[in-house]
Amino acid sequence: MPPTWLLGLTTLSVGSLSGVLVITVPQLLAARGVPELQIAAITGASFLPGTFIFLLAPILDVGLSRRTYATATAVMMAGLVIAALNSLANLPLLAFEMFMANIGYYLFTPAVAGWFGQLVERSEEPTLGAWLAVGTVGGFGVMSAIAIVLIRAFPNGLGIALICAIALCPLLIFPFVSPGVRPSVKLRESFGPLFSSLWGILRNRHILRMAFLFAAPAATFSLTNTLGGIGKDFHASESFVGLIGGVGTTAGGVVGALVAPILARRFPPLALYIGVGLAGALFTLSLLIPKPSPLVFATAMIGENVFQSAAFALVNALILLSIEKNSPIASTQFALLNAAVVVPISYMQFLDGKGYDLGGLAGSFLMDAGLSVVACLTLAALFRFLWRETISFEATTEPAGD
16 A cells, blocks of 8 residues: 555645635636636635535445545546636636535545545554645645646646646556445435434534534634735735745645644644644734734744644544544544534634734734634643543544544
8 A cells, every 4th residue: 555645645636726726717817807806706605615515525435435436526626627717707607616626625635534544554644634734735835836837838728638637646546545445335325324424423522522623713823814915014025925925835834734743743633733723823923023024924924834734734633533443434524524624714714804904913913813822722621621531632542432
């Protein structure tokens, strides 16, 4: 079987395609004179599947193998990206295609996580979680940088074809990975089990506590999504913002994701996740000390991405650790908990913006860091003294039963 790091890098595929949707499509729309408000609305609406995808995820655990579902969702996303890049003149159709493409995006990761998580050793799950994050971040960053170049350099759709071919290359390792245990329930018999398995997950108090952990604003670092729009407050030029937003944040994201599993070998992942949130909040507050400058902007953008990627890697590790080995609903459980991660990204984006309206740069940073500190301290107390059996503070232990 391929090494754990290579398994994780299969998310390069959907990460790359997401980079096209989030960065390249808006670039092409702006070049056509589409107002920024419309571009933002289309892009924002395309992420909505992340909040409800767990309702569809049970299908990943029935009928066909998870390898088949992973392949199908990646190909589906690639096909819809091609369609979107050819629908720039029809904004309603473009919005629908981007929305559907992200359904493929949000189903792919639970499919491969539920598949690979059952194959690797328990001690390797934090490493797998980290490399899943690295693949997503790395693919997003690299494709964001080269997609527009490929489209402009190769006419007649050849550039678009190259983008999708590059994005799908990581799937070539699938035939060399064991398909795992094939679901015993046939697809035509699946509707009852689909809803019963989802209902069983929603009734599990340990899973609900983990969902609460991820839905709290402990380690969200939503500033990564707003800093690009307030570069002027740091006296940073547009070209400098673009450079740091591309190369700098990708490098920072990869570093953060790779450092997380190293630390997880020495510290319990749950305590480490809360610790990353607290340390990141203190880092955010420290940015208020120096005067705003391009150097401070670069430090903020890269640093926030380091902490966010480390947090995402630990989220993957914690979800994988919460899933029992040979679980028939592994992908469903991963999707449900992963959906909880999308929740604070949405509301913290709004609250950070509110903080900026009230107090400018300082107000935004204080809002983000202040809520994170409160959430981290509250969660630490809850999991240490009240919910200790949910996920042990010992590293890489088996999850507690219900």
